[in-house]
Amino acid sequence: MKNFKQKILEQAKRNGVQVTALREQVLDIVLQQTGVIKAYNVLSHMQQQSDGAVAPPTAYRALDFWADQGVLHKVAAVNGYVLCSHAQHECGSHCHSRSGSEAHHSAFILVCTECGEVDEQTLSGEWQALRAGVASSGFALHEEHVVLTGICKKCQK
Ligand SMILES: [Zn+2]
Numbered sequence: 001m002k003n004f005k006q007k008i009l010e011q012a013k014r015n016g017v018q019v020t021a022l023r024e025q026v027l028d029i030v031l032q033q034t035g036v037i038k039a040y041n042v043l044s045h046m047q048q049q050s051d052g053a054v055a056p057p058t059a060y061r062a063l064d065f066w067a068d069q070g071v072l073h074k075v076a077a078v079n080g081y082v083l084c085s086h087a088q089h090e091c092g093s094h095c096h097s098r099s100g101s102e103a104h105h106s107a108f109i110l111v112c113t114e115c116g117e118v119d120e121q122t123l124s125g126e127w128q129a130l131r132a133g134v135a136s137s138g139f140a141l142h143e144e145h146v147v148l149t150g151i152c153k154k155c156q157k
């Protein structure tokens with residue numbers, strides 16, 4: 001996980017954004033979570049790690065920062081955040097090409113309602129069709145991800 005964090009920090013540096021101690025703390029917490037990341041959960045970790053009280057907006061702002069950086073997907077439908085599966089890749093030759101400026105991408109996010117596990121599918125062809133359909137009705141999309149809930153393979157057994 002250490003390399004992954006390093007990669008994120010380097011990416012932030014290239015983007016010219018400042019990673020404060022607080023943002024780094026939130027990143028550490030986020031990288032230890034699995035499934036849907038809830039802000040109150042992150043906040044309670046922050047409070048455990050600090051002497052004083054931590055104001056809830058502090059956690060939200062830091063999470064939104066990482067969402068802006070493309071590390072997290074902010075998913076209103078599950079009232080939380082999801083670690084972007086592309087951000088997790090150790091970039092090798094097989095890796096999705098993902099240039100520095102292109103932090104955001106479209107995704108179908110599959111959430112298991114039993115165990116809370118999250119899977120992410122890019123399905124770019126499906127996205128194109130969806131975008132075209134939405135645009136033809138004159139609607140402007142906000143969030144470029146779709147959340148689908150269901151039961152994962154493991155939980156079906
Ligand atoms: Zn993603």
Ligand SMILES: [Zn+2]
Binds near residue numbers: 115116152
């Ligand atoms: Zn499951």
